[in-house]
Amino acid sequence: MNKKLYVVSIFLLITVSGWSLQANKIYGVVYHDKNKNGERDTNEPGIAGVAVSDQIQVVKTDVQGKYEINNSKGFGFVMISQPAGFYTTDWWQKIKPENTSLDFALVSTANPTSFSFI
Numbered sequence: 001m002n003k004k005l006y007v008v009s010i011f012l013l014i015t016v017s018g019w020s021l022q023a024n025k026i027y028g029v030v031y032h033d034k035n036k037n038g039e040r041d042t043n044e045p046g047i048a049g050v051a052v053s054d055q056i057q058v059v060k061t062d063v064q065g066k067y068e069i070n071n072s073k074g075f076g077f078v079m080i081s082q083p084a085g086f087y088t089t090d091w092w093q094k095i096k097p098e099n100t101s102l103d104f105a106l107v108s109t110a111n112p113t114s115f116s117f118i
Contacts, residue, residue, distance in 0.1 A: 026054060026078055026100045027068040030061050032086070033105035040103060047106060051081040054095075072100075080104050084111050 030050045031040050046065015051058055054074030061067045069078070072095070079092035086106035093102045 024072070024100075025068060025070050026072050026095060026102060027066070028052075028102040028104065029065045030067065030080060030104045030106060031065050033107050036107050038105050040105070047083065047086065050083055050104075050106075052078060052104075053080075054078050078102050082106070085109065 029040065030047045030052070031044050032047055033040070034044050035041065046061065046063070048061055048063045048065060050061045050065070050067075052061065052067040052069065053059075054069050054072045055077060056074045057069050057072070059067050059069055074095070076095050077092050078095060080088075082088060082091060083106070085108060087109040088104065088106050090104065093104070095102070
């Protein structure tokens with residue numbers, strides 16, 4: 001819980017300060033990292049329907065797991081949603097001016113059987 005609040009605080013601080021890293025196009029793929037090595041191998045399929053955002057625009061991955069955000073006006077980070085049945089600790093990445101290709105590796109996990117909210 002505290003970790004999530006800390007990350008949200010960072011995003012809010014960046015947003016309020018007015019800092020912005022603009023990239024013409026951000027693109028990449030969200031894929032099933034079957035062997036959990038953090039690198040996309042030839043037998044690892046893309047994951048369709050994952051929401052990807054630069055904090056201004058939100059797009060969904062296509063059937064091959066590919067996404068593209070044109071005319072990004074975000075605040076220097078790209079983040080993804082975590083679909084049911086998958087897990088990642090790297091749900092956000094910083095945009096680097098020299099590299100606007102950002103891939104996200106997701107690992108299979110069991111779906112929770114129950115959920116409670118305090």
